[in-house]
Amino acid sequence: MLSRVASSLYWLSRYVERSDGILRMLKINYASSQDTIHEFTWDPVIRISSGGKEEEISSMKNDSRKVVEYLLFNRDNPNSIINIITLARENARSVQEHIATDLWQCLNEYYHTVKDPKLLWYVQKDDPITALDILIKQVMLYYGTADSTMERGEIRSFMSIGKYLERSIQSIDILDIKFISVSDNPDLLTDTSYWKHLLLSLGGYELYLKSYRGGFSDENVLELIMLNQDFPRSAKYGVHNIQRYFERLKSEKNIEHYKSLSFNIGKLHSYITYSSVYTIKEEGLHNYLVKIRNGLYGIGNLLQEYYF
Structure with missing residues (x-):
């Protein structure tokens, strides 16, 4: 191609x-x-x-x-x-x-x-x-x-990588902005409508209600949007699919570039997979989200350099 x-x-x-x-x-x-x-x-x-x-x-x-x-x-x-x-x-x-x-x-x-x-x-x-x-x-x-x-080939793979990269960046941007607002106004932590609107913006409201029975909390919202492997707009789901579709592009013609980019995708995927709400809060949510966002932009830049 x-x-x-x-x-x-x-x-x-x-x-x-x-x-x-x-x-x-x-x-x-x-x-x-x-x-x-x-x-x-x-x-x-x-x-x-x-x-x-x-x-x-x-x-x-x-x-x-x-x-x-x-x-x-x-x-x-x-x-x-x-x-x-x-x-x-x-x-x-x-x-x-x-x-x-x-x-x-x-x-x-x-x-x-x-x-x-x-x-x-x-x-x-x-x-x-x-x-x-x-x-x-x-x-x-x-x-x-x-x-x-x-067709399920190279065309589909490049389209899917673009889709999930963009989706993951959006989810992280929304989460970061919303939690910055919470830092500025702690009363929002107990504002049910605030969390409801955040989840509705990402299409995660119904899944949240099915997954968490104890009402709205910032920790549960964070877990759903970052770490839930069944939520189509979570960062974990998005990066998993970036990795899955990129693996289909493997070819002996570009093996060196493939390995380099595959390493970066795998590193980001592992970083999210082995995170928890506790470790995220310990590191600092904003710093954590910046790392994930930079990792996603890095993948996009390497795609531009190696493939486009």
């Missing part, structure tokens, strides 16, 4: 996964912002999802509709959904002969759905949740189509 093709497949998958994470986070946080009983801030979402100008962001922090519009449609924000999906579509177009026709059509439909003026009307005048639900369904359609139509 050409390195250009591998790179496009990898980034296509990363961009789609990034859009999914942003959309789900927006939906839960918009719903939370409508609850006037609790004090609400968009700061964590903006810090994770935005790459825009600080002055522009500050002017809309208390206007939920403007925040949603900015993160969905603003061309000046490199992490807006419309920009992300445009990049995903450009990557897909360059490798159109390597992906299923149904998948290309699905991504193309997602792109045109984001550009539909009716979505902007929902955000500005009607119910932004409707617009977010429409886009989330487009992502779900994309993943269902990819799962049922794509």
